Amino acid sequence: MERLKHVVTQIAITPDCRLSELPLLHRSLLPLLSLASSIYRFSLFLRRRLYFSGLVHQRRLPVPVISVGNLTWGGNGKTPMVEFIARLLDEAGIGPLILTRGYSGGDEAKMLHRHLLQTSARIGVGANRIATAASMFERHGYVNSCDTLSEKLSSPYKSVSGPKDERIGVVILDDGMQVPDTQLRMIESTVHNIDATLPVFHSRMAPSHFFEVKNPHSRLSPRTVQNMVVLCVSAIGFPNAFAQAISKIGPLHVDRLDFSDHHLIQADDIEMITERLGRLKHEFNVEAIVVVTEKDYDRDPVILKQLCCLKVLVLCSSLQIMPLSAWTKENFRMNLKKHLIDSLQEMNKK
Incomplete structure (x- = not known):
């Protein structure tokens, strides 16, 4: 399989x-x-x-909804974008609720929970997202006044330092869609035909630091792997981007072991990793290190500790909006606010 x-x-x-x-x-x-x-x-x-x-009844939530999806094969940075938007909302004083289906052990949910622990963001995991949202609303409450949300969104941006509203103000759907037989240029053409003024922002995943599997609270510079032999082990949708990110840091050599998306590392896989590391040591006459993604770590942090005699690092990255032309991070923030305000006005009419 x-x-x-x-x-x-x-x-x-x-x-x-x-x-x-x-x-x-x-x-x-x-x-x-x-x-x-x-x-x-x-x-x-x-x-x-x-x-x-109207043959199928639509269920509506009492707060605005942002759907974050991907138009091509998985591994396009959907989860980092969810985190990025959640932080923008938190900084505006609005508590976001992230709804995710929690596929294959819920690695995305675990990663989001760890990253957003110090924010007002809530994370609901479940296949029935309406039921999950209802449960979270009952537990934490929600901002049922469109005027309150509009006021927060219309205010000039500032980081909220006082007590934060613990109620849920916006729902973010971690809502993947895959179109494996459609080329990206066809998708871009379709999008521009729909609306020539549609804002298109460019982003990238920038490595921020590593931490050791044996010590999750450690924080190591990306330069840690420079001039080292690295084995990239991953089970994500697009492992090429992961391997390329490591290569750009400047290691001596990068090898890779790719598993299918959401694959759970097994004992047999540990043997395969150990064997590959032995071959790398024989070839380069130095100890190689293993680097995995955060998703791979969160899927099963215990199994990776079986590589007890080896150094296993976890790469942490963050999404950055690339300032191209007029489309900067601040433009992204303002566009997000505008669409949420428009959504609130539509909700007021109904």
């Missing part, structure tokens, strides 16, 4: 123009995957039509 997942991932990240270069096994799956994608696309179309026609 792990091999099949790896094959599907390789197909998904391969541009259409290079599909013919894939091995025979990969190409033999293309018709089946294309059919599955067509069925999935039709089901989404049918679902939307049922909602728009």
